[in-house]
Amino acid sequence: MMTKSGTKSSHKSGLAPGSLIHIGDIHHPDTKLTLIDYSEDHCEQRSLSSIDDALKYRDQDSITWVTIEGLADASIVESIGEHFNIHPLVLEDILNTHQRPKLEEHEDYLYIVLKSLAPDNDQFNIAYEQVSLIVLKNFVFAFKEKTDSLFSLVATRIENSHGRVRSLGSDYLMYSLLDTIVDQNFGILDQLDETLAALEDDIFTDPTPKMLEKIHQIKLEVIKMRRYISPVRDLSANLLRSESELIKPSTQIYLRDVHDHVMRIIESIETHRDILSSLLDIYLSSVSSKLNEVMKILTIFSAIFIPLTFVAGIYGMNFKHMPELAWKWGYPGVWVVFITIATSLYFFFKRKGWV
Structure with missing residues (x-):
């Protein structure tokens, strides 16, 4: 042994x-x-x-x-x-x-x-x-x-x-x-x-x-x-x-x-x-749901800023004749458009239950 x-x-x-x-x-x-x-x-x-x-x-x-x-x-x-x-x-x-x-x-x-x-x-x-x-x-x-x-x-x-x-x-x-x-x-x-x-x-x-x-x-x-x-x-x-x-x-x-x-x-x-x-x-x-929540918020922000980007893109062009450039209330008017679009989209998403 x-x-x-x-x-x-x-x-x-x-x-x-x-x-x-x-x-x-x-x-x-x-x-x-x-x-x-x-x-x-x-x-x-x-x-x-x-x-x-x-x-x-x-x-x-x-x-x-x-x-x-x-x-x-x-x-x-x-x-x-x-x-x-x-x-x-x-x-x-x-x-x-x-x-x-x-x-x-x-x-x-x-x-x-x-x-x-x-x-x-x-x-x-x-x-x-x-x-x-x-x-x-x-x-x-x-x-x-x-x-x-x-x-x-x-x-x-x-x-x-x-x-x-x-x-x-x-x-x-x-x-x-x-x-x-x-x-x-x-x-x-x-x-x-x-x-x-x-x-x-x-x-x-x-x-x-x-x-x-x-x-x-x-x-x-x-x-x-x-x-x-x-x-x-x-x-x-x-x-x-x-x-x-x-x-x-x-x-x-x-x-x-x-x-x-x-x-x-x-x-x-x-x-x-x-x-x-x-x-x-x-x-x-839970992780997937948490990720979906984050993606939903980001998507909502993207959806709100897409039309704002469109408006800003138009007024960022270098056209010689743009009537609003010579208008006294042109700049505040653009901000009113921005705020109106953003607010309308927010209430639309909230009514749908997305936010």
Whole structure:
């Protein structure tokens, strides 16, 4: 096995299947290992210096949850594979952070990979993190790219609760982690609602080129969301259809709830895509309407000055005999003609509703 960090996908070309190379951004150079071991009557939470520290929990009847945060050190993933008999291709997929969400069923374990989405700032930029789960009979491994508080609420529930989460098995823990990842998307969609509502108001009041850039940026983020979340529909459906002994019938109802949430999120994303397309049409219509207003004003001014230019052109000619040139009131008379023509045209346009 090879261990290497921060490698591009192209660098794996020609290597043997199952070569353990980290592919993707290195968010943390160090890998953090935490363990929670629990049953109905006890809960132990600790940090691990290596996977060897978790091996003593393997033969116990309790549920053990190990979280690996930071994938730069491929040797840790390799050690898990050796001690828990995980297929090298699964380990390879864990270290490749460009995986499509999927479920793989093996004889003794389940492998699940999906993307965790979280808002990055107030401008509706989304941060993405790949999360991989290996579910065994009494062990659950969670592999994360970043050190964050993604699963903190699940850990708190386990630590403080003596109810369902403590009494059920590793499949229920798997459900809790999936539910946490999926439900994060509702917060993103709420932020998207607020962003689009504010953007719609601005477009109607004063459309600017910067709004067009913002619509384009949001549309790209929504497309990314759709790309990462749409496959989760198949993942959750496959979990419902799974005949693995690791998933108890009592857990199916909770997995069905996750599937329903995924469907709602996908439908909401499609709705927001339509809204973004409508906002783009509204922006273009507003800009076109604004341009039409400007062109209408310019056209009205042109229409008023055309006859004035005609009159001025006549009196600007160098004819020798022009009676008005010798007339005492010739100059004021021309101005009266100008004002009369301009006023008449203005009231004519106003009567037509053009101004």
